[in-house]
Amino acid sequence: MNLPEPTNFIEQFINEELENGKFESVGNKIIVRFPPEPNGYLHIGHIKAMCINFGVKERYGGELNLRMDDTNPAKEDYEYVDSIVDAVNWLGFKYDRLVYASDYYDKLYEIAEKYIKDGNAYVCDLSAEEITATRGTLTEAGAPSPYRERSVEENLKLFREMKEGKYPDGAKVLRAKIDMSSPNLNMRDPVLYRIAHVSHYRTGDKWCIYPMYDFAHPLSDAIEGITHSLCSLEFENHRPLYDWVIEKAGFKKPVPRQIEFARLNITNTLMSKRYLKKLVDEGFVRGWDDPRMPTVMGLKNRGVPPEALKKFCADVGVAKAYSVVNSAQLDSCIRDNLNENAERAMAVVDPIKLTIANYEGEEELDFEKNPVKDAGTRKIKFTGSVYIDRNDFSLDPPPKYKRLQKGGTVRLKGAYIVRCDDVKLGADGRVEELICTYFPETKSGSNAETTIKAKGVVQWVDAKYGKDAEFRQYEPLLKDEEYPDQDYAERLNPNSERVFFGKAEPYLFESELGTAFQLMRTGYYKHAECGDRLLLTEIVSLKDNFNK
């Protein structure tokens, strides 16, 4: 058998099973699933889960079901289903089928009746509080429910009445009959079905009883023929129950195997759906797709290429140890990708006029689209009167300053070397205009002999042909040092704190392109919201690089 080289312990485990012939009866086809609950937007933590699952699918030539784990009607909606599908598609992951746990409500109900008939489940009249009270503690066994020994007939009758809507919410539940003294609390007669007179976004009012995760998830896996059910570490304690549920339902082998991995944590951001929702609901960000958000759509709007995210996940790896990855690692993957793929543009944020006294007329210059790979050039117009950024000039330059200073030279990228002869100051003492001399023989790309040298290169925007674009710098939501690695809950004080994903990058721009692009010199990916003035050399369609 041709087994792929495992990239993590999960694949290593799968390889061993394959070698042992565990899946021979199903043609050694590996089937996995990615099962988000449609109650929120996907974030970068989900991307890791997707990379793991889709990675297994691809390496084993298997299949993957995108499954909406929608068993709690109170929280779920199509809005989220749509956003999840959009996110998966944007990332370029190809699933084999889109399925819903709610598709199985009928089957699940039948299996529940089977449980009852087999004496593996019973209807319990205890209230939620009473169930909690009789569950016992970490060190003490729980007490059996007084309803634990009801007859099969009575249980069946009661369960059917539950289904028919005869009881109000909370009046009764269906419980598994396992072991009230198990050291694993999940095995102390867990609830399988609860009554909820809530209409479900897909099944409407057909049901008033809904299966719990611990019942629906393993059975959904088994029904779909999932071979490996990959989930995060906190479900480790559920595995015995997962196995029990499938076994009692009577599924034929091979039966799905749950494998757990550590979820992703990143410094400088929040990964909990609950707090992300809070940011949205309380207006700290524009929405789930705000570029400061670690959501898939937020990342997309930042101009982060999907491939960079996949690279990041691959670099970070899969293990079982709790970890917090430094956001610099993500930044590195993004920079790397953008450096390779992004077309370059020049922009000036805080302009100072630079006038070349000895230049006349205008011309078109060739501007390299991407110096890393051969992406060709485009034309930019030059009239000798340009803007450069305020911080590319210094009246009082520090040692080793490479940009422009009075009497010094600098290269206008893609154009000429200029020397600053005079500085005009405004009434407020701020630099208003630089009067320069250019050297024709230093034209970019020319091979003319010259002794003129410039230590630095600056971006510029032509005063006549440059274009305005709207932008606003984003406020970081939290200061760097305030970012919690954990226990961030209490730090989110609604009135004072702010959140930003990643370092507080100062230049995030968004023009009418609605996308990001890499600015020259800053060498970083940029994005923006509207608000202030930004000068661009030209509106180039960089959109294609990112937001497909």
Add this chain to the structure above:
RNA sequence: UGGGGCGUCGCCAAGCGGUAAGGCAACGGACUCUGACUCCGUCAUUCGGGUGUUCGAAUCACUUCGCCCCAGCCA
């Protein structure tokens, strides 16, 4: 305190009894029409601690310390 997991460089992470990969970060230096990129070099005598077994241990055993998860009719 019961059970289940986890502890390898500042941050991730390989390693599966034969003598510590790699990435990020950092630090030197070269190069550069982005102070970017690229390049070259440095960065764990040591694997939470201890004790054993072994010719030989991060890898096995015992013990100890630390961290995470579980008492939702959430997923």
